[in-house]
Amino acid sequence: MVGDETGARATEESDRERPEDCEHSERPGHSERPGHSERPGRSGRPEHGETAIRLDGVTVDFEAVRALADVDLRVGEGEFVTVIGPSGCGKTTMLRAVGGLQAPSEGTVRVGGDPPDRARADGEFGFVFQRHALLPWKSALENVVFLRKMAGKPADREQARDLLETVGLAGFEEARPAELSGGMRQRVAIARALHLGASVLLMDEPFGELDELTREEMGVEVRRVWRDQRKTVLFVTHSVPEAVFLADRCVVMSDDPGEIEAVFDVELPRPRDESVYGTAAFQEQVAAVRTALHEGYELR
């Protein structure tokens, strides 16, 4: 339904300035949404003056395979950026490169101006993986506290309890991971990442194993937590609605080799609750992202 996406094909300039909104404010029925000219002052939008994450020409090769090709990206401080693309498009590799778990073959990554290893040593990152990676022999609370201890920081049980409450798990402090549902485990993983006190959350398909309804609920939750905690978030997903709902900006990647296909500014109400899922604006945005995804996709 969305035919003219050329405005969104903005890979090259994504580092200089954000590409203009992919949504077509000239299209009838969308005039109530703020146009892109008002972008800096939108209500509820965090100010991202400082660049928190910066990728310049990042290429990652695995032996003969180029997983990531010449990726440029800027993520502002306090910004919520989602990354979507087909399986194997290098989105996880990009996330790992930002977190210093994967060294780029070419190009540079800077987090708060520092190389990722340095940023990681400074405790700038909180990872949330697709597999929740909760230790099965520890309670929810112990899991939250544990990682902070491993990071060499003094554990703060009171704060850990508060964070579990923040993610909606009051009363489950002593539960073992095996006693929690998939969604609850990911909430613990999020609390654990927050407890690190990191400024940047790197989330790799954290809801990939959850059912759709739980996913949508978790999306609302994550936006709320993000607003409260003022973190910079880079969030990898392969769900289009999730990528749109969560994002201030949504990065669409294509595969073989993995590169940025388009970057969308997401114009949806802030704060967002589950009612957003039903709005025409949301559907519109989802359709636009989906079109860009298909344009970068070749069936093999």
Place this chain on the structure above:
Amino acid sequence: MSYADRIPAAGVSLPIGALAAGLAAWWALVALLGIPAYLLPTPVAVARRLADRPNLYLRNGTITLRTILAGGAAGVLGGFGAAAVAVHSTVLRRALSPYLVTARVLPKIAVAPLLLVWLGTGAGTALAFVALVAFFPTFVNAAAGLDETPDEYLDLLRSVEAGPVRTFLFVRIPAALPSVFAGLKQSAALAVVGTVVAEWILTDAGLGYLVLLGAENVQTDVVLAAVAVLFAEGMAIYGAVVAVENRVSW
């Protein structure tokens, strides 16, 4: 709800019932078939043997228990330590892994005569043999467990720059505990077997020696009395390992 759930204290009462039934069947068999006592004495005759010479069984039982515990502990600690070293060396692990798997089927008991040649008879040789026999199951299982730490845990620890020591102590070891205990249980069982064999061919004391002596003199009641004490010791050791596992492992 199965029928077993309606029996009071089924976890204890059923095994004890089975033991009692086994003893009763044994007794009935001897009585009904008129088996001569030198072939198979009744349970009562065996019990009488134990009661007549309690010190003999206590003394030899203590010697045996000491060998099982000391030799077993040395083997298990050595096995775990070697596994901890092995998982940190890719070269070592790759070089050894095919042999580690086959070490399970290798009849380690067959090396006992060799130890006899090298170390002579005596309690020290017996300890070395028991340690050797107990070493392998713990080593193989602990090495597998320590090596199979899920990648997501390791990534998580890397993401906060936790060093290899912390990672090993707080993630690799706890994650490997179920495997380690599987190995410990095998080692415990083998330490008992190894001790009996050691007492047959390396020393002249202990319950194993008593078994041998009884058989040479066709005193089957002595043999069975020694076996009964051995059985109790083996159960106690295995039970202790399981008790620790339930407390420590997940």
